[in-house]
Amino acid sequence: MRSALLPLIAALAGALFLTACGTEQAGGPIASPSPSGDPCGGQSPSTAAASPPGPADAEHDGVRITGFGGGSQGCAAFKVTHTGAEPFTYMITFDLLSDAGTVLDNTERTVERVAPGRTVWGTLRLSESAAGSRNVSGVRIAKVRSVPADEAPYTHGPCPESGLRVYADDGDAAMGLRVVSVHVENCGTRPYALHGYPEVRLYDEEHEPVEGVRILRDGSSVAGATGADGPALPIVVGPGESAWAGLVWRNTVQAGTPVHAPYARVRVKSGADRVMAVPELDLGTTGKLAVGPWKKREEAPASP
Incomplete structure (x- = not known):
């Protein structure tokens, strides 16, 4: 049985x-x-x-x-x-x-x-x-x-209290050159003014600050023709609109210990809410990351 x-x-x-x-x-x-x-x-x-x-x-x-x-x-x-x-x-x-x-x-x-x-x-x-x-x-x-x-990046779902969705994409890579875009989407009801560059701080896998990496302005300080260059002009992101800023680096490895910074704490401008994006920055031993200016979505990011 x-x-x-x-x-x-x-x-x-x-x-x-x-x-x-x-x-x-x-x-x-x-x-x-x-x-x-x-x-x-x-x-x-x-x-x-x-x-x-x-x-x-x-x-x-x-x-x-x-x-x-x-x-x-x-x-x-x-x-x-x-x-x-x-x-x-x-x-x-x-x-x-x-x-x-x-x-x-x-x-x-x-x-x-x-x-x-x-x-x-x-x-x-x-x-x-x-x-x-x-x-x-x-x-x-x-x-x-x-x-x-409270700092999680979201690409969908309810609109945050700030009225903005902030996140990093998967980026592009070519011959050791990396380009990732930080995106801002206005899901609120009011226009949002941006001028200049996002504030970026890097963190390792243990959520500890990454030291010894220079944060440079303008993508051309690392490589040209990425789209993350040009003047920092004032823009207004209306409801339903979006903007982006490029992060540009090389993952070249020479003498020293390679730096991997999976997390980047981003403020779209001084005083704004912090968002912990996950751009997976494999910075090699270069010791620098370039941050491009904010641009409206119609100026699409270029591939490296």
Whole structure:
């Protein structure tokens, strides 16, 4: 009798597992813990046949993969535990792996406002990734970034109290030259005046200030023809309009220790709210970063 019941029990467990996975939208923010705990049923993370994820792949910077069910309709469960002194927003990049351990796709999740001492649960719906119908045999944590919740950058959702969305894009790279744009979108109801350059302060992976890097004005102080140059002219960003300023650097590595500054605390002008953007600045040993002037969106950033 017991052996006859085992297939039925397994089928019911699988059905419950997939139902739980279907309650979240992949890529969307998670604001509160799941009331039922681990939404993937407490299963252990699966491992890829040729390249099993090690401890660093399954747990990183307060994020842990807690369950996995493979295949194109499966899901992965994870949790975020925050031990800091103020609420933080987490941005997590996951790699989806094939049987051979190669990366089929990566996907990102944002976990908003995790309070000190709290744990928040979330899921990835594998069917909504670019991996499509290919079999996903493993999931690993590729990268974790976290910023103070009150300084988190947002590209969508409710308009901040400031009336501005401020964030950095993924940028362009060519032959060691890097260009990332800081964007300002006026989602409010009033015009916003800008003149000059954004204020930028750099921070490392431990959220400590990066010392020894010169912040220069005008992108041409590092390289020309990036679009992040020219005079700093007064502009007005009306409701529904946007502006941008370029960050330009080279990642040349010579003598010394290369500098990696994933975070940049930005103020669009003196006295404005601070936003912790995540431009991932691999500054090499050059010791300098150029900041271009604010420009209206119609002056699109140029590729290096």
